[in-house]
Amino acid sequence: MITSITRKIKNNKIKSIVLVIMLIAYYFCLPKTLFNTPTSTVIESREGILLGAKIADDGQWRFPKLDSVPEKFKVCIVQFEDEYFYNHPGFNPISIAKALWQNIESGEVKRGGSTLTQQVIRLSRKGQKRTYFEKAKEIILATRLEFRHSKEEILAFYASHAPFGGNVVGLDAAAWRYFGRRPQELSWAENATLAVLPNAPSLIYPGKNQSRLKAKRNRLLKKLFDQKIIDKLTYELAIEEPLPQKPYALPQTAKHLLNKVAKTHKGKRVQTSVEAYLQQEANTIVAKHYRELKQNQVYNAAVLILDVKTRKVLAYVGNTPTDRAHQKDVNIIHKPRSTGSIMKPFLYTAILDAGDLLPNTLVVDVPTKIGNYTPKNFTESYDGAVTAKRALARSLNVPAVRMLRQYGLDRFHYYLQKMQLKDISQSADHYGLSLILGGAESNLWDLCKTYAAFSSTLIHFGENSSQYYTNEFCEPSFLFDETVNFGTLTAEKTIFDAGSMYLTYESLKEVNRPEGEENWEFFDSSKEIAWKTGTSFGFRDAWAIGTTKDYVVGVWVGNADGEGRPGLIGTTAAAPILFDIFDVLPKSEWFDIPYDELEEVNICSKSGYRASELCEESQLQFIPRSGLKTKPCPYHIWVHLDKNERYQVNSSCQPLSEMTHKSWFVLPPLMEYYYQSKNPLYKTLPPYRKDCIAERQKSMDFIYPEEAVKVFLPKDFDGNTNGLVLRLAHSIPETKVFWYLNETFLGTTETIHEMEVTPTTGIHKITVVDELGNEAKRTIEIQE
Structure with a gap:
């Protein structure tokens, strides 16, 4: 028996080899990748709503392949094109026989008899002549396709690559171009319309041949009714629906984000973290303010909204709806611009963290010249002395420059580098002390990222037993499926401690009206927002950035070409946009107090220093623990007066027993000169009585x-x-x-x-x- 089998194998050796070769050829006959055509870059919101798309390189609106086909379209296309789709192996012998007989009788090709699987093969082999030999190839390839892919995947191939007239390819693009909606949202009539279009896309085009298109659609709807797929009411309403007249423009809700995504994800479908509703609201707000701003020849603006806890982008408005002459395509969010005063909170936090200053400490605000540099306040007026937190809230320039000089330019520059403000790329000496007033450039993305890092630090500190994450100053993300890595927990602060950040936000929360903006309209005071504005030299850039426990909103306003305009000020140009945005955001709770990084001490009410025994009024306040090393109040001195307290006296003219000894709040002469003009209750030191030998003092x-x-x-x-x-x-x-x-x-x-x-x-x-x-x-x- 074994001999007999061996003999048969030998006799059929050639046949066996041929069979193996044919099987191998059959296995490899279908290309690994069916479609190599370029596709559109598509971005969607976190909810899956289309935000924008860029046309494919070949000029076609062809979206990336669908993962699944909506049920209604699936039913329509199967009923119209291939009723036995779920039962055949890739081709339908009966349909082919009928088509062949009809074509022979008529002497021309009248009917194809192709299944949906065969049509997928034909679409992938575009440009091939329609011959019987080609039809045989399609049948073989169709059966191979059925082995490789499921019926649902084959339907997805068809729905993604079928022509729908003009330069529209695929169901996704067709739904948006002809009906302005997602395929999943289309009615039975709309799905039936799209199902019949690929049958003759060059002949039947929306807006033309309306009667033929409607007849085809209604025949399909009648079939659906006859098959009891739809009920009578649905059928009657469906046949009354109008046909599309002309293509819709595809949504461009976040076109600057689309352009950015296209650089790294060209031809892909990208689900972003953007919230569709919030993006649309932001677009509307920017458009409204643009109409007002352009009256002053200010044409550009940008808005970025971040989720503090996830560090995800919630809205991304790269520019206004201006025209090409005013750089409408420029994405301002990542463009370096002069920072104005927007970085002052970083300096304030750094000084608090170092223990060089306390929130209510008086800082000097007098005319100042440092080398060849002469900073001036916005109104060119001076307070003489002002609390550090008030100087920040009012965005006073002279105190900021003096504080930077005191803290150290190189030291502050080092921390800006650690915060990864990438556009601050020159040395500290290159910028000089003007660094804090806009002498450097940064961009809206990096600045919002930094404010979000501050906010996130406070949240994480409260949630993780007073610990810090090592990577708080990480990059935000606009990709839905990307998780931001905050690093690992540690007891060591990342850059600044949570107490200093919290006290900075407390100061920014109290911002009422920055210096010189008497006409500012207050926003909804029930919302607790830490916010800061900035205006660059020459009125070229207006900034406003605000943060709550949940959101960071950043706004830039100006001209993309750098042209300055009178009145282009942070508080009047950018802040109104900021608060319009916050009005559509949910209300947030305020940050928890980071008690473990704060110490409650007695603070002199007048000077803001730690209270000495000479301070007649003091109150308990929270300060950073590093602030315990600050010196006691230097402005309260012990003075000796006559009994009426009209004159200063000393032992040269008054017995000790007849003197009145009193603590007196005294500022240096130049500070005093400006301070008393703003503080009428300030009392200058009484003069020495004429019969006394006055002590020499700097006066x-x-x-x-x-x-x-x-x-x-x-x-x-x-x-x-x-x-x-x-x-x-x-x-x-x-x-x-x-x-x-x-x-x-x-x-x-x-x-x-x-x-x-x-x-x-x-x-x-x-x-x-x-x-x-x-x-x-x-x-x-x-x-x-």
């Missing part, structure tokens, strides 16, 4: 000029040179002051210490001496 300072200033003296219409008015602040205005220019005596002043001089060109020394022997000097250079 005066120049208001103008500043040290080493260069002055140009203009001439009037008669050609005469105008004079220079010198001004001095004295802690006891009634004191006599003697003025000298170089070695020449100029005169004496009392109460109002001003002296006009007309010096010659060159360098001069100004000297003042008061009757108590106190002296002050200034060097100036007069230029022609």
Whole structure:
């Protein structure tokens, strides 16, 4: 028997080899990838709603392959094209026989008899002539396709690659182009319309041949009714539905995000983290403000909304709906722009974290010249002294520059690098002290990322037993399926401690009206928002960034070409957009107090320093633990007065037993000069009684000029040179002051210490001496 079998194998060896070769050829006859055609880049919201699409490289609206086909379209296309689809192996012998007989009788190709599986093969082999030999190839390939893929996958291939007229390919694109909706949302009539289109896409096109298209659609609907797939009412309503007249424009709800996605995910369908409703609301708000802003020739704006807890992008508006002449296609969100004052909270946090300052500590706000740099407040007015938190809330420039100088330019620059503000790429010396006022550039993405990191740090600190994540300053993500990595938990702060961040937010929450914006309209005060505005030099950039426990909203307004415009200010141009956005966001709870990073201590009510025994008024306040090293109040001194407290006295003129000893709040002369104009309750030190030998003390300072200033003296219409008015602040205005220019005596002043001089060109020394022997000097250079 074995011999017999062996003989048969030998006799059929050739046949066996041929059979194996044919089986191998059959196995490999179907290309691994059926379709290599380019596809559109498509972005969807987190809910699966289409946000935008870019046309494929071959000029076709062809969306990436569908994962599944909507049930209604599936029923319609099977009933119209291939009623036995779920029963045949890839081809239908009966349909082929009928088509062959009909074609032979007519002498031309009248009927194809192709199944949906065969049509998928034909679509993948585009450009092939329709011959009987080609039809045989299609049958073989169709059966191979049936082995490789399920019926549902084959339907998805068909729905993704069938032509629907013009340059529309695939069900997804067709649903949006002809009905302006997702395929899953289409009615029976709309699905029937799309089901009959691929049968003759070049002949039947929406807007043309309406009667033929309607007849085809209604025949299919009648079949659905006859098959009891739809009921009578549905059928009657369906045949009355109008046909599409012209293609809809595809949604461009987030076109700048689409362009960004297309750079890394070209030809892909990308589900983003964007919330469709919020994106549309943001677009509407930006469009509304754009109509107002363009009246002042301001044409561009951008908005970014982040989810603090997930660090996901919720809305992404890269520009206004302006025109090409005003750079409508520029994505502002990632463009470096001058920061204005928007980074002041970072400096404030850094100083609190270092323990160099407390929130209510008085900082100096007087005319200031540092080298060749002369910072000025927005209104060019000065408070003399103002609390640090109030200086931040009012965005005062002079205190910010002085605080940066005190903290250290290199030190602050180092922390900006750690916060990964990528556009701050030059050395600290390149920017100088103007770094804090807009001397550097950053972008809306990085700035919002940093504010979100601050907010997230506070949340995580409260949720994780006073621990920090190592990667809080991570990149946000706009991809739905991407999880942001915050790193690992540690007891060590990431950059700044949670207490300093919380106190910074407490200051920003109290922002009422930044300096110089008296017409600001208050937002809904029931919402607790930490927010900051910024305006760059030359009114080129207006910023507003706000944060709650749940959201960060960032706004930039300006012109993409950098042209400045009067009135382009953060509070009037950007902040209204910011609060319109917050109005559509859910209300958030405020941040929990990070008690483990704070210490409650007595603070001097007037100076904001830690209270000394001389502070007559103090209150308990939370400060960062690092703030315990700050010095006690330096502005309260012990003074000796007569019994009426009208004059200062000492042992040279008054017995000790007849003196009144009192704590007095005293500021240095120049600070005092500006401070008392804004604080009418401030009491200057009483003068020494005339019979007393006054103690020498620093009691005066120049208001103008500043040290080493260069002055140009203009001439009037008669050609005469105008004079220079010198001004001095004295802690006891009634004191006599003697003025000298170089070695020449100029005169004496009392109460109002001003002296006009007309010096010659060159360098001069100004000297003042008061009757108590106190002296002050200034060097100036007069230029022609």
